[in-house]
Amino acid sequence: MKKLYILLFTILITSLSFGQVLVAEGFDYADGSLVPNGGWANESGTPGDFLVTSGQAVVQHGSPSEDVKLAFSSVSGDVYAGFDFSVDDLGAPYSGGTDFEYFAHLDFKARLDIVAPSGSGDFSVGISSATSTAEGIWGTDLLFNTTYRAIIKFDQVTGTAQLWISPSASTDTSISGSAPGAFNVSEFELRQSDSSENETVRVDNLMIGQTFDDVLVFAPSTDPTLTIPDAPASGGVLTTTPEAPNDATIDFTTTNFTVAVPSAGDGYIKWNVKDVGDNIIDSGDIFTTDGTETPVTGLVAGNTYTLFAELVNNSGVPITPAVQYTLTVIIPSYTVVTDIAGLRADVTTNGVGGYYEISGNVLVTHTDGFFNRHWVQDNNIAGILITEDGSESPISPYAVGDNVSGLKGGTEIVNGLLRFLPTIDSGVVTSSGSVTPQLVTISDFNTNYADYESELVELQNVTFDAADGVTTFSTGTNYNVSDVTPNTVVMRTDYFGADYIGTVIPSDNITSLVAIAGRFNTTGQIYARSLSDFTLNSKYVEIEDFEMYPNPTSVGYINISSGSNSKMDVSIYSILGRQIISENVNNKRLDISSLKSGVYILKAQQDNAITTKKLVIQ
Numbered sequence: 001m002k003k004l005y006i007l008l009f010t011i012l013i014t015s016l017s018f019g020q021v022l023v024a025e026g027f028d029y030a031d032g033s034l035v036p037n038g039g040w041a042n043e044s045g046t047p048g049d050f051l052v053t054s055g056q057a058v059v060q061h062g063s064p065s066e067d068v069k070l071a072f073s074s075v076s077g078d079v080y081a082g083f084d085f086s087v088d089d090l091g092a093p094y095s096g097g098t099d100f101e102y103f104a105h106l107d108f109k110a111r112l113d114i115v116a117p118s119g120s121g122d123f124s125v126g127i128s129s130a131t132s133t134a135e136g137i138w139g140t141d142l143l144f145n146t147t148y149r150a151i152i153k154f155d156q157v158t159g160t161a162q163l164w165i166s167p168s169a170s171t172d173t174s175i176s177g178s179a180p181g182a183f184n185v186s187e188f189e190l191r192q193s194d195s196s197e198n199e200t201v202r203v204d205n206l207m208i209g210q211t212f213d214d215v216l217v218f219a220p221s222t223d224p225t226l227t228i229p230d231a232p233a234s235g236g237v238l239t240t241t242p243e244a245p246n247d248a249t250i251d252f253t254t255t256n257f258t259v260a261v262p263s264a265g266d267g268y269i270k271w272n273v274k275d276v277g278d279n280i281i282d283s284g285d286i287f288t289t290d291g292t293e294t295p296v297t298g299l300v301a302g303n304t305y306t307l308f309a310e311l312v313n314n315s316g317v318p319i320t321p322a323v324q325y326t327l328t329v330i331i332p333s334y335t336v337v338t339d340i341a342g343l344r345a346d347v348t349t350n351g352v353g354g355y356y357e358i359s360g361n362v363l364v365t366h367t368d369g370f371f372n373r374h375w376v377q378d379n380n381i382a383g384i385l386i387t388e389d390g391s392e393s394p395i396s397p398y399a400v401g402d403n404v405s406g407l408k409g410g411t412e413i414v415n416g417l418l419r420f421l422p423t424i425d426s427g428v429v430t431s432s433g434s435v436t437p438q439l440v441t442i443s444d445f446n447t448n449y450a451d452y453e454s455e456l457v458e459l460q461n462v463t464f465d466a467a468d469g470v471t472t473f474s475t476g477t478n479y480n481v482s483d484v485t486p487n488t489v490v491m492r493t494d495y496f497g498a499d500y501i502g503t504v505i506p507s508d509n510i511t512s513l514v515a516i517a518g519r520f521n522t523t524g525q526i527y528a529r530s531l532s533d534f535t536l537n538s539k540y541v542e543i544e545d546f547e548m549y550p551n552p553t554s555v556g557y558i559n560i561s562s563g564s565n566s567k568m569d570v571s572i573y574s575i576l577g578r579q580i581i582s583e584n585v586n587n588k589r590l591d592i593s594s595l596k597s598g599v600y601i602l603k604a605q606q607d608n609a610i611t612t613k614k615l616v617i618q
Contacts, residue, residue, distance in 0.1 A: 027055050056203060086148070087114060112152065125138045251289075266319075270285055365456040581595075
């Protein structure tokens with residue numbers, strides 16, 4: 001059920017002995033995107049840019065961002081993964097430094113890194129049980145353009161990862177990570193990310209099993225397999241969104257079994273969906289695995305269903321041994337609340353993860369292009385962040401001041417912050433109005449930050465601790481804001497497109513600082529939206545009609561002018577605050593040929609007025 005599924009599953013039918021092969025993947029696909037071949041699915045990043053080339057999965061650190069995953073049946077005891085890998089020639093030995101970028105893992109456990117060599121080789125590898133930095137490093141250097149077989153063991157009881165490189169037996173040399181505790185794994189992932197070297201790693205002949213011998217040598221399976229893209233494992237339970245009945249579909253892929261109309265292949269797929277009373281809600285036969293989606297009808301939100309599918313021969317008789325797939329599907333319903341306060345109250349009572357319809361109006365206080373984020377609050381005043389990050393559906397962009405009703409979505413908590421994830425674009429703008437922040441003190445906010453979460457607030461008579469007349473705002477940075485007591489709160493520059501980024505941090509008393517309230521786990525934070533959120537009580541005014549051009553400049557000078565003919569004192573500072581140039585100018589050109597390329601701060605004073613600008617020299 002493509003619209004119902006949030007994970008990926010591949011069913012491999014094998015005989016149980018002392019071990020069990022869970023995955024046998026040879027990457028024998030046409031060049032192009034690895035997903036959705038063989039049940040591979042997108043984990044994160046840009047879909048389609050994780051490639052398979054010449055029968056190998058290609059991990060390209062750098063610009064490609066897609067991480068991919070392959071699910072397998074959950075088992076008890078140890079899980080083993082074995083695969084061939086090679087690293088393309090970088091032209092020089094891998095340096096890495098402290099840059100440990102893991103490229104393969106099991107559910108973010110048992111992470112395999114490429115690391116710097118310890119001797120005259122080209123690179124080495126490291127293993128970590130659960131962290132991003134290698135806890136154990138292979139003692140022998142490895143060479144570029146050479147294929148090695150990695151064998152990884154993950155102890156699901158202790159959480160310990162163990163690594164062998166090109167072994168012949170489990171008694172050969174190995175290295176291990178820490179033992180952070182029990183964890184069950186059911187997915188194998190390949191990861192692309194930015195690395196100091198941006199190396200390319202080629203992976204092939206993946207085996208996942210329950211014993212060392214299961215994965216030591218690649219052995220392609222000859223048993224039929226039945227795969228439903230983006231589905232959990234057979235026998236599992238999936239909770240969908242309330243919108244699932246509106247567009248539920250199923251599609252299958254198989255290996256070692258040709259699905260076609262009778263007599264044109266090995267057989268076909270029979271399926272049905274039953275309710276808890278064992279009544280068949282929908283059923284059918286599928287004669288193709290070309291990606292065509294089959295609609296599933298009759299589903300109703302608020303109910304639980306069981307999907308059953310199996311491979312049958314051309315006469316409609318189940319094949320032997322049976323290849324079957326079952327899934328329990330729980331479709332929740334919306335809890336209707338009149339406002340955000342009601343939603344938050346229900347989350348407090350029943351926990352996060354429920355789905356809600358907000359029937360009343362909510363007021364948009366800020367929008368941001370990053371995952372189409374919207375901050376909204378109600379009349380009570382309770383607020384919440386709406387984001388498409390992980391949501392089931394995009395939403396129409398709203399404007400600050402819009403009153404929106406009928407929003408539908410689910411809830412989650414990330415870094416302590418409650419977020420609303422749209423399940424459908426259902427909001428209706430009923431009116432538009434003004435946005436008025438609520439006045440709070442730093443002391444009150446720090447004590448009760450959870451009460452102000454995602455609401456628009458105002459602090460009065462505060463200053464920035466980092467203000468020195470030269471330092472500018474940077475993105476993704478925490479700045480302490482203090483009152484006279486002094487109480488302090490963090491203002492984080494979370495909006496990378498804000499117009500104050502790159503401007504000088506105000507040195508004067510700020511009579512009014514308006515911001516969105518938030519938190520990072522157990523620490524309250526605020527996020528100013530734009531320059532208009534800062535109201536300064538400055539004893540200075542800006543220089544009238546001040547102009548500085550060209551900026552950026554590469555010609556060795558800048559022209560400076562204003563609306564006054566008075567003398568102007570101009571100083572240029574490095575970004576570290578060191579004064580480099582100090583000149584008197586009067587509507588004329590300033591020589592900056594002695595400055596190297598970079599970013600500087602220009603401060604001009606004229607007739608008791610001050611203007612500060614960022615100067616970029618190319």
